[in-house]
Amino acid sequence: MSLKIDRGLFKYDFIDHHAILCVPVDADVKDIRKRYLQIARRLHPDSNASASAGEKKLASELLSKLVNPAYEHLSAERTRTEYMIVLSQMGKRLVQDSASVELTSDTAKQLAASPNIDHLYQTAIAKIAETQFNSLQQVISIICQISELNLVYLMRSAGKALSAPPPTPKPTSSPNPPTTTAAAPPPPPKDDAAVEQYLRRAQTLIEKNQFAQAKVELQDGLKLSPKSSRCHSMIGLVYLKQNQLKMAKIHFDNALKLDPNDQTALSWKPKIDKALGQQSSGSKVTSPPKSGHPEPDKSGGGGLFGGLFGGKKK
Template identity: 35%
Template sequence: MTSPAFSPDWLKQFSDPYAILGVAVTADERRIAKRYRQVAKRLHPDQQIGAEEAAREFANSVLTRLVNPAYQRLKQDKGRAEVLATLRFKVRRLTRENKLTTQVAQAKQLLHVDEAEVDLFYEKALTELSDEQYSSTENFAAQTDAIAELNLVYLRRKMGDPVIREKRTGLMSATSQPAASSPVAAQPTAAQPQEKTQVDYGQRHVARAKTYIASKAYAEAVQELRDAVRIDPTNSNYHTMLGQAYLLQKMNGMAKVHIRQALKLDAQNRIAQKYAKQLDIAMATPTTANNGHAASTNGHDKRPANSNGQGKKGGLFSMFSAKRVKK
């Protein structure tokens, strides 16, 4: 195959740097850098020694004229914010003009999946497309266009949500975007939008973790779930999933830590209870959350009912001491 001429018109069709790199529009700097290194290594001249001359030229041109500039735009917070603003503006314009059409099967399906499954489906579809993106010169243009279309549909499905960008240690919301993207009146309190943003953000990590677990990439799943727990440390389900991921790595000690914490947060968590039995974790007497009072149904645990003593130890320390007393 003869390499396409890298004319300005040809280059303009690849206007989405997320699509060029084959990375999600929700990706943080860590994921973007990791994907960039993978792509750059694959396109590096040293990896193209055995390829035909046309393929070598194509790979070098894609790397220097598309991949490197795309990474430069996305590696900083400001650049990602500008790119997302441009993509969202494009989505609103195409939606208003009824021109947001879909040609790719994954994008068509994404338009109609249940709201709760949007993030997970998007990540899976993106993985399918990006895995083949740089496998050959023939695939590059088709797969990159498909990812760009998938990104637009995903942003369309998320149009009513607050605009957020992933960061390694927290959230950043665009203050002007929610009013522009939704005609709904102002929220009654400032705390409610932030709470919704955190839940959505944590779920993104959970969705990616499920994808990693399905492909048996347990170390990556653990990292995603640790990020989810960091965002919402009082979520019993997040601790349970992290315990499961550690168990899949045969790291029983860490698994016990998070299963115990899951049960401390929600003693009725059935999945955590199941893994507690598997890990031989003593089932503690249920306690009433957030008030520091022991709530024993059988009268066995009558340790301090005041919130001060428990609050000072807090977290895992109070849980471990409870286990020692029971023994």
Template identity: 35%
Template sequence: MSQTSFSADWLNQFSDPYAVLGLAIAADDRRILKRYRTVAKILHPDMPGNSEPPIKELATQLLARLVNPAYQQLKQEKERSETLATLRFRVRRFNQEEPLLPQSASARQLLQVPPHAIEMFYEQAVAHLAELQFQPLDQFEAITRQLNELNLVYLYLKMGEPIFREKRTGIVATGQTKSPVSPSPVETAQAASSYARRHYQRAQVYIHNANWSPAIAELRDAIRLEPDKGEYHSLLAKVYLMQNLTGMAKVHFRQALKLNPQDPLALEYVSRLKLVLDQPKPVVSSATISKSAGNKLFGLFTRKP
């Protein structure tokens, strides 16, 4: 990367401020500030590694023309929301024009990760790349491109979902970050339940504001992660009903009552929709079957000729 690299066209390639700073999309205020301070310290002209004139100039240009503007875009909630909207628009446009074909290994791997493990893999991959991004400085361009792809794939996989921002413990410290690993079965089950609940809670917010389409998307994702939760089915049924999709509503009300015959929301609509519920088949014990078979067999031997 030479000084002549800082043309307008070159700078426009790094329009994702999260990638420029080495941050995950869900980063909160504290994480953004902490990462910015870390990067600004690395790029400070008085740092021992920046003593050579070409390196010092490169560090100064990166800080002034990319890092500082990126931080300005992310330090306030309003600007973050606008940035996220722009990135999502870009993902939707890419999705309409051509299939998403990332070049970096981490982004390709993220496309193959099961839904319940997306968040964990993505966060670990971003933290891993962030450690390499500015050390040495000539890695910035390649690593930032990888981070940009990773963010686009993440937003593609989360298309239609609000980004759930949480208070976190900060970015992973240097030396503690590990390459992305597959979660254990216990972690997988716990993550699925946790993420499903988040989808359900976000759906409730959308329903409160009468935003039916995103509510449906959230509840479908919740059911995909935890298909045996009756309350997810009954709430989805109600949303379908609000959109006059009575047939779909009936399907999910029936499923809710199948999973939980006492589901209050589903029971509320049973009579209103004139739902005909499947009657459970009587359970026949093995003892009864044996007795019945024995009686038939006994009858064969006692029948008169």
């Protein structure tokens, strides 16, 4: 049996590891590992004692040539980070080539037209995962179907910023409108629709103290939607946790320009301004290392960084 896959994202010379494992493109490492173990148990020779020699051989090929490489790629920090960057670029490319995208599965066509794309996408992936490896002869066809869903999801997510431009304010009929009607435009969080998946992944990484990976997600999100106040605010928090106060201040300032009510920026910016003021008056401010990597905080919780986060908590 041929293991060639030529639909969905595979059609663009891209190996869709998420489709092989049947996990959403925004799945975290924990969920990816859980899914991999389920598949590995299903394809292991000990789980197929009654299978024919041909079925055992096919199961072994699927495990060694598709499933294991997919898991290794998505579970290793470096390769997963690089892969996710390429994946986000694929979404932008698909928006540009949307006229030439061909869908063959009914589920993918439904997803392309659905107003509630996130719910339908997650539900469809979970449903397919239940039976993905029930018939080994159909596995490649099912992976193609999953990859089409991933293609549609990436294209729709990346295209939100382009498909719905902000409405033009309507002129008022009154020559002297009340000051309340001349208020600022709706709050910027509208812009964040295009980068929601990046924000979700970054938040998960921040909670795990994986700040370098979170910064990559947010930087890519800002490329897609540079006026996202939430993206600026969250990356400011990442820089703050890496003790890069000047970079944190820049992004908190940008967040407040875009949304003066951003709570994260409002909370941290005064503390950073105060810390930078003390730093410049008490000692020479050093520039961040040219390599872009933050210098380690050797204060054991003290100093500017420890002071900003309240030091050690009992």
